[in-house]
Amino acid sequence: MRLERRANVPWTLAAAAPLAAIAAALALAAGLILAAGVNPLTAYVEMLRGALGSRLSVTEMLTRAVPLMLTGLAAAVAFRARLWNIGGEGQFYVGALAVAWVGHSMISGLPPVLGIAVLMVVGMVAGALLLAGPAFLRLRFGVDEVVTTLLLNFVVILFVGLMIEGPLRDPLAFGWPQSVPVDGDFRLPDLIPRTRLHIGLPIALAVAGVVWLILARTVFGTEARAAGFNARAAEFAGVSLPRTIMAVALLSGGLAGLAGAIEVMGVTGGVTTTMSPGFGYAGIVVAMLAALHPAGVVAAAVFVATVFVGADAMSRATGVPSFIADVIVALALLTMLVALLFTSYRVRR
Amino acid sequence: MIEALDLLWNASLWAAVLRIATPLIFGVLGALLCERAGVLNLGIEGIMTMGAMVGWLSVFLGSDLWTGLLIAAAAGALMGLLHAMLTVPLGLSQHVSGLGITLFASALAYCLYRLIVEVGESPPTIEPFHPLELPVLSDIPFLGPVLFGQAAPTYLALIAVAVMAYVLNRTPLGLAIRMTGENPHAVEAQGLDPTWIRIGCVMVGSALRPGGDRAAQRAGDGDGLRHRRAGGHDGAAQPGLSRGRIRLLPRGPQGQGDRPGRGLRRPGAGRGAARLGLTCPAADARMRSRRARFTLTPRAKPRRGRGRRPRRGRTTWR
Numbered sequence: 001m002r003l004e005r006r007a008n009v010p011w012t013l014a015a016a017a018p019l020a021a022i023a024a025a026l027a028l029a030a031g032l033i034l035a036a037g038v039n040p041l042t043a044y045v046e047m048l049r050g051a052l053g054s055r056l057s058v059t060e061m062l063t064r065a066v067p068l069m070l071t072g073l074a075a076a077v078a079f080r081a082r083l084w085n086i087g088g089e090g091q092f093y094v095g096a097l098a099v100a101w102v103g104h105s106m107i108s109g110l111p112p113v114l115g116i117a118v119l120m121v122v123g124m125v126a127g128a129l130l131l132a133g134p135a136f137l138r139l140r141f142g143v144d145e146v147v148t149t150l151l152l153n154f155v156v157i158l159f160v161g162l163m164i165e166g167p168l169r170d171p172l173a174f175g176w177p178q179s180v181p182v183d184g185d186f187r188l189p190d191l192i193p194r195t196r197l198h199i200g201l202p203i204a205l206a207v208a209g210v211v212w213l214i215l216a217r218t219v220f221g222t223e224a225r226a227a228g229f230n231a232r233a234a235e236f237a238g239v240s241l242p243r244t245i246m247a248v249a250l251l252s253g254g255l256a257g258l259a260g261a262i263e264v265m266g267v268t269g270g271v272t273t274t275m276s277p278g279f280g281y282a283g284i285v286v287a288m289l290a291a292l293h294p295a296g297v298v299a300a301a302v303f304v305a306t307v308f309v310g311a312d313a314m315s316r317a318t319g320v321p322s323f324i325a326d327v328i329v330a331l332a333l334l335t336m337l338v339a340l341l342f343t344s345y346r347v348r349r
Numbered sequence: 350m351i352e353a354l355d356l357l358w359n360a361s362l363w364a365a366v367l368r369i370a371t372p373l374i375f376g377v378l379g380a381l382l383c384e385r386a387g388v389l390n391l392g393i394e395g396i397m398t399m400g401a402m403v404g405w406l407s408v409f410l411g412s413d414l415w416t417g418l419l420i421a422a423a424a425g426a427l428m429g430l431l432h433a434m435l436t437v438p439l440g441l442s443q444h445v446s447g448l449g450i451t452l453f454a455s456a457l458a459y460c461l462y463r464l465i466v467e468v469g470e471s472p473p474t475i476e477p478f479h480p481l482e483l484p485v486l487s488d489i490p491f492l493g494p495v496l497f498g499q500a501a502p503t504y505l506a507l508i509a510v511a512v513m514a515y516v517l518n519r520t521p522l523g524l525a526i527r528m529t530g531e532n533p534h535a536v537e538a539q540g541l542d543p544t545w546i547r548i549g550c551v552m553v554g555s556a557l558r559p560g561g562d563r564a565a566q567r568a569g570d571g572d573g574l575r576h577r578r579a580g581g582h583d584g585a586a587q588p589g590l591s592r593g594r595i596r597l598l599p600r601g602p603q604g605q606g607d608r609p610g611r612g613l614r615r616p617g618a619g620r621g622a623a624r625l626g627l628t629c630p631a632a633d634a635r636m637r638s639r640r641a642r643f644t645l646t647p648r649a650k651p652r653r654g655r656g657r658r659p660r661r662g663r664t665t666w667r
Contacts, residue, residue, distance in 0.1 A: 032457075036464050084444045086391075146389065146444055284448055321463035326456030333449040334431075337441045 003345040017339040018289050018296070022303065024339075025331035032327060038318045050313020051306040057313070059195035063267060065305035067092070067276070069204040070259035071283025072290065072297040073211050074127075078252035079284075080215065080292050082228040083138075083245055085131060087149030088256040089280025090156035093271070094130045095123035095257030096264045097160050100271045101168060103182035103264075115186040120203075120261050127257015128250040130156070135249035139242045153280065161273050170270055179271040188266040198266035205298065207258070212294035214251075224248050256280065277308070285333045291340060304329055363495040367503055372397070374506040378513050379425075379557035385517060386550035387530035387543075391447025392432050395454030396555050400425045402458035406465060414478055418502070422556040428454050429555025433548040478502060509557070526550055 030040035051061045071088045078085035085091075103119045110118065134148040161177070164170075168179040188198040215221035223244045226234035235241055259279060268275050286304055290296030311325030356362055376393060383390040404421030408414060428450055435446040478500040486497040517523035525546060529536050533543040 032460060032464075079445075086444070086448065146391065150391070281448065281452065284445070285452070288445055321460050323456050323460040323463060326452060327460055330449055330453035330456050334435065334446070334453060337435060337446060337449065338439065341439055341441060 002348055003341075004348050006344055006346050009343050013343050014291065017291065017343045018300065018336060021289065021336035021339040022332055024335040025328055028331050028335075029324060029328045032324060033320055036318075036320045038320050043314050043318050043320055043324075046314040046317045047307070047310035049310075050317075051310035053313075055192075056195060057309065059192055059197040061302070061305045061309045062201055063196045063198070064309055065301045066198075066200045066204045066266070067259040067263045067279045068282055068286050068301035068304055069208060069298055070262065071256050071279050072286030072301050073208060073283075073294060074252045074255035074259070075284045075287035076290060076292040076294060076297055077211060077215070077224070077255065078248060079287055080228045081224040081245060081248040082231070083135065083248050083252065084146045085149055085249070085252050085256075086146055086284070087131060087134065087152050087253075087280070088259075088283045089276060089278065090149070090153040091127035091130050091253045091256035092260040092263070092276055092280050093156050093160050095127040095260030096268075096271045096275065097163060097168070097179065097260075098126035098257070099123045099261040099264045100179045100182055101163075103186050104168075104180040105183065108183050108185070110185075112185045115183070116188065116265065119182070119186055119265060120258060123257045123261025123264075124254035125257070127255070127260065128253040130257070131249045131253030132246070135246055139245060157273055160271060164271060164273070168271075173270075177272060181269040182265055186265060187269065188262065196267060198262075200262040200266040203262065207255070208294045208298050211251075211255070215294065220244070220247060256283070259283075282308075282329065285329050288333055288340075289336050291336075291343075303332075360491050360494045364498060367495065367499060371503045371506045374510060375557050378509055379554035382513070382517075382526070382554035382557070383551050385530045386526050386547045386554075387533065388433065388436055388547055388551050389443040389447060390429075390432060390551060390554065391444060392428060392450030392454065392555070395451035395458075396425050396428045399428055399454040399458045402462055406462070409466070426552045426556040429552040430548070432555065433551035437544050437547045437551070 026044065030044075033040040033043045050057060052058055071092060074088050074091070075085060099119045099122055102122045103115070107115055107118060130152065131149065134143070134145045134152065137143040137148060138145045160179075164177050164179040170176075170178045170180045188200055191197045191199050191201060215225065223234065223239045224247070226237065226239055227241055227244050227248075231241060234244075260276075263275065263279075264271060282304055286297055286300045289300035289303065290298075307325045307328050311322045311328075314320060314324070315322035376397060380390060380393060400421040403424040404417040407420045408417040412420070432446055432450050435441045436443045480498055481501050481504070483497040487493040489497070515523075517527065525536060525539075525541055528539075529541075529543045529546045529550075536543045536546065
């Protein structure tokens with residue numbers, strides 16, 4: 001048995017790969033649900049009902065999907081150019097913290113629309129700057145960005161802890177470790193009244209469209225993809241690798257920072273060290289499930305959010321531990337990796 | 350200030366340092382072995398959590414401590430096998446697969462823990478390893494209680510360091526492992542199969558880690574599995590991993606391998622490292638002479654079939 005690269009990938013196959021991967025992941029996780037003594041079908045029906053069964057649950061699921069879309073885009077952009085940005089979690093927190101810091105009192109008086117725009121830029125800049133460091137170290141000294149970005153996550157979360165215990169502590173939080181909240185004028189308005197769903201959703205969708213345009217229709221996007229496919233060939237073709245990689249890093253970090261900014265402005269108001277249930281890491285899963293395509297990221301984010309929100313309901317209804325959500329998502333990542341192999345290679349005997 | 354200095358002279362401080370370092374020693378050794386064989390293993394955190402959970406659980410359910418340690422190591426090896434299968438024969442991205450292993454193994458560990466252990470008021474506990482004072486040696490002032498009053502896993506960790514150093518630097522097997530990391534094609538030309546060397550290394554490396562975490566838990570408080578227990582260890586094991594990597598930087602002209610993304614930084618890498626003082630010409634020369642001293646023993650008979658035949662299709666070694 002050997003593998004042979006496919007000359008071109010039929011779109012049906014490319015579309016079937018994530019579906020097959022998700023099906024395989026659900027089938028594998030069914031074993032664990034069986035071990036818990038629950039019928040997997042009942043459990044999955046409960047999961048769907050918990051995520052999509054009512055107006056409230058759908059909006060809750062979409063609220064959860066918004067940061068996942070943005071961190072997924074961040075990972076997809078970086079991975080396309082073979083920049084292994086594992087630091088989405090850290091960039092998310094830095095963006096969130098910067099927005100809380102600036103948005104609390106520094107820009108009060110601005111009209112709300114302008115203020116929100118400013119805060120989003122602030123979050124993006126913070127995230128981009130955080131990834132610029134590792135990108136620079138890699139380009140200049142060949143330091144592996146996987147290690148630096150991964151470790152920066154821990155540094156940033158501890159830094160956030162320091163800030164919300166110290167200078168940015170919310171005096172009105174009754175000792176609860178929380179940062180000062182963003183000024184009420186600059187909170188994102190609700191999309192649907194009396195739910196948590198905010199206008200971050202259309203913003204994230206628009207961002208996905210813009211990222212798709214950038215990657216597919218601009219010179220920079222082509223250069224970034226070329227750098228990922230074959231760096232040496234790209235260099236021979238005249239692509240400036242350092243400049244391209246740095247630009248990709250700024251874009252990727254900015255997207256992850258934006259995710260943190262929108263989460264603070266839309267949902268939490270202030271920063272806590274537990275505000276992200278692993279959005280940065282889940283973003284990597286989302287990006288892989290989407291085969292690094294911006295449009296796929298939106299769909300994959302909805303899937304992952306469905307699993308996360310639905311698992312809580314399933315856990316309450318059937319007694320299967322809600323950690324099953326993490327198992328399903330992680331399995332989907334691994335099966336998707338294998339599925340990607342079979343879309344780009346065919347097996348020959 | 351004076352009190353702080355006094356603390357440094359306190360033998361129990363250093364004993365605690367060594368005790369807490371035990372899982373890190375195992376973790377770093379495991380990471381180092383994988384890295385030397387050319388496989389980046391980001392699954393550390395997950396494998397450690399998994400090993401801690403499985404080992405703890407087996408003791409909780411009635412096996413003895415050493416069996417628990419072995420079971421934990423076996424669970425780690427299983428996760429290592431999964432990672433190795435995905436990355437070596439299938440050639441999938443080592444970064445993404447490693448992250449997937451981390452997410453999967455830790456989620457599975459928490460899930461199993463919730464399934465098997467009733468969640469009560471306080472987490473259930475097991476009886477940990479007791480300190481094992483070596484006769485005579487533990488009577489040495491200061492050094493005695495620090496080095497020779499530890500629990501058994503700590504001794505095991507220190508011995509493992511020596512064994513690993515010896516195997517990697519002084520045996521044909523170690524040479525083959527390091528060679529697989531640096532130039533898999535050369536290994537293949539020697540008649541060895543880099544695929545199996547890598548798979549073996551990742552499995553052994555992954556088996557070491559949970560072994561380590563178990564050790565800490567036993568030697569330490571020995572209470573129930575606390576969530577996020579391996580969190581700090583991961584963060585600490587990564588620098589160890591990167592240190593292994595820095596030592597790999599000054600590879601000869603053919604160095605750096607042809608892993609994806611690595612070729613990108615080839616032009617600047619060497620010079621930058623030299624400027625940082627990371628390269629060491631003397632060490633390079635030493636390595637070269639040592640390489641000359643040890644030769645790989647080729648197989649007696651050229652293997653039929655897969656082994657020697659030039660590979661077709663995907664032969665890019667990562």
